[in-house]
Amino acid sequence: MRSAITERQSEALLARWQQICREVAPYHARLIAVSKYAPDAAVAALIAAGQRDFGESRPQQLRDRALRWPQCNWHMIGPLQRNKAKYIGRFAASWMSLESWSQAEAVARQTSGRILSVLIQVNVVAQAQQHGVDAEDLSPLFQSLQQLNSLRVTGLMAMVPRGNDAPKQFVHLRRLKEALVEASLADLCMGMSHDYQDALAAGATMVRIGSRLFGELDVRHPV
Numbered sequence: 772m773r774s775a776i777t778e779r780q781s782e783a784l785l786a787r788w789q790q791i792c793r794e795v796a797p798y799h800a801r802l803i804a805v806s807k808y809a810p811d812a813a814v815a816a817l818i819a820a821g822q823r824d825f826g827e828s829r830p831q832q833l834r835d836r837a838l839r840w841p842q843c844n845w846h847m848i849g850p851l852q853r854n855k856a857k858y859i860g861r862f863a864a865s866w867m868s869l870e871s872w873s874q875a876e877a878v879a880r881q882t883s884g885r886i887l888s889v890l891i892q893v894n895v896v897a898q899a900q901q902h903g904v905d906a907e908d909l910s911p912l913f914q915s916l917q918q919l920n921s922l923r924v925t926g927l928m929a930m931v932p933r934g935n936d937a938p939k940q941f942v943h944l945r946r947l948k949e950a951l952v953e954a955s956l957a958d959l960c961m962g963m964s965h966d967y968q969d970a971l972a973a974g975a976t977m978v979r980i981g982s983r984l985f986g987e988l989d990v991r992h993p994v
């Protein structure tokens with residue numbers, strides 16, 4: 772992950788970043804640059820340009836980058852094994868993929884005295900193979916989480932697999948957030964490379980963009 776990038780790659784990356792920032796700005800939403808498959812050199816180029824929020828799905832990589840670039844916010848966006856809870860408790864700026872009580876308890880024990888912002892991931896498409904809590908379990912889980920003083924729920928997160936009517940699912944997530952009325956949650960984190968425009972239109976306050984931003988530097992998409 773430490774390979775250098777060329778000047779041309781760096782310029783193209785910054786051009787994509789500026790374009791996405793221009794699209795996101797009118798909505799006052801936050802861009803989470805999903806750097807899970809991006810090399811350090813690409814991350815460094817974005818930080819130099821002013822990007823501060825990054826999404827990671829592997830806890831050790833999140834820790835390594837949080838230690839290397841403490842001026843940035845490193846958000847955990849992937850499924851979590853409980854034995855990795857310590858990396859998230861200590862180093863994540865927020866944990867956006869909380870999906871069970873047992874995970875929450877494990878992370879809550881590892882925050883070393885700080886209060887960690889968390890988003891509950893909701894399985895809005897209600898497919899068994901998708902991550903997140905089912906919509907009907909959201910309110911009870913939210914209520915239980917009030918017992919954990921080191922976690923503060925600030926919003927909801929969802930992913931919509933292609934071909935599942937993203938605009939409709941994004942509105943569904945927004946309604947679920949609004950239904951937790953007593954909470955008045957601030958964050959609605961939805962939208963990825965292929966559907967962030969729909970998510971912004973439906974009220975996203977944060978979008979998570981990886982491949983469209985990093986392009987060929989995202990190692991899933993080699994040149």
Ligand SMILES: *Cc1c(COP(=O)(O)O)cnc(C)c1O
Binds near residue numbers: 965979
């Ligand atoms: C990888 C990932 C993304 C980014 O996906 P792209 O399609 O590359 O933009 C967003 N959210 C989550 C939870 C992810 O795991």
